[in-house]
Amino acid sequence: MKLKLGLVLGLLIISTSVFASTHILFLGDSLSEGIGLDEEQSFPRLVERNLKAKKHDVIVTNGGVSGSTSASGLTRLKWHLKKPTDILVLELGANDGLRGLKLEETKKNLVAIIKMAKEKKVKVLLLGLLMPPNYGKKYTDEFEAMYKKIASTEKVPFHPFILKDVAGKAELNMPDGVHPNAKGQELVAKTVTEFVEKNL
Incomplete structure (x- = not known):
């Protein structure tokens, strides 16, 4: 009986700690995925590390998928929302722009x-x-x-x-310059940690 009671209490403690955490989903493309790097080097994973270092109880899901568009993101979100999610950090649209898709879509x-x-x-x-300037001022302005x-x-x-301190700097980017x-x-x-922390 004592053993069963101990197991029940243990499960309650575990479940309470899990649900007490703030679950953050990053829904993005190759930027969030950290393409070309280990997953632990991706900015969503680093944001998780930074927030935990500041004593925030967070669990981050990196939903970054290379090549993802806003349309595919909508489909993927349905799947992600089956799991506990408190905050969605939305980083999509770049691939739409690079493919010249209509901004209204x-x-x-x-x-x-x-x-x-x-x-x-x-x-x-x-x-x-x-968007890069070579897409024309009208399109880049409308995209922004x-x-x-x-x-x-x-x-x-x-x-x-989010790339304000990184874009256009060769030493901070891969050979593709993107x-x-x-x-x-x-x-x-660092930029995203500050933004997320303000909005926890």
Whole structure:
């Protein structure tokens, strides 16, 4: 009897500690995935490390998938939301832009992702991205403005550009000049940690 009681109490303690943690899902593309690096070097994993070092009880799921678009992100979110999720950090749209997809479609998908998360009582944090200047000023301006409009209309915390200290710096990026290397991921993680911590 004592053994059974001990097991029950132990399970209660474990389950309570798990549900007491803040579960953070990063839904993104190759930037979140940390393409070309070990998963532990990706910025979502580094954000988890940074927050834990600051005594925040968090569990991070890195839902970054290389090549992911806003449309595929919507499908993947349905699967992720089957698990405990408190905060969604949304980092999608870059592949839409690089493929020249219509911004209205991207906007519609990102808003649908946000609304789906909100319906499940999940707090959404939006990470903004920019397009390279070679895509033309009109498109790059509209792409940047899209995130601002979404953040405003959906009333979600927003960080304009997560690569602000990394983009265009060869020493912080891989040979493709687009994806952060290990040092670059550390800087991205610093920026995103501060943003997430403000909104825990």
